[in-house]
Amino acid sequence: MTGRDVETYFEDGSWRTRRQDSKAPFASGPSRQQMIAAGAEVARWNQVRHIIRDRDGTVAEVNTYGSAGLPAREQADQAS
Numbered sequence: 001m002t003g004r005d006v007e008t009y010f011e012d013g014s015w016r017t018r019r020q021d022s023k024a025p026f027a028s029g030p031s032r033q034q035m036i037a038a039g040a041e042v043a044r045w046n047q048v049r050h051i052i053r054d055r056d057g058t059v060a061e062v063n064t065y066g067s068a069g070l071p072a073r074e075q076a077d078q079a080s
Helices: 032-046
Strands: 007-012 014-019 027-031 049-053 061-065 071-074
Touching: 007 032, 014 032, 027 032, 032 049, 032 061
Parallel strands: 007 049
Antiparallel strands: 007 014, 014 027, 049 061, 061 071
């Protein structure tokens, strides 16, 4: 993982999305799907990975966005 990777996670009753080099989320709300969409868009723009975590903090999915803007998915157990 690089500090620029994007992460979607659950904390304090809401879903949040942030760059991993930042403590503060750039988006938050009650909808997991909306936060995943926001995270995927930013990861696409920056051509970095988007790490999606379950409520318990475990990595559920990792998508890597390259120059084509399409995700290359990794298995969750390989992402840690």
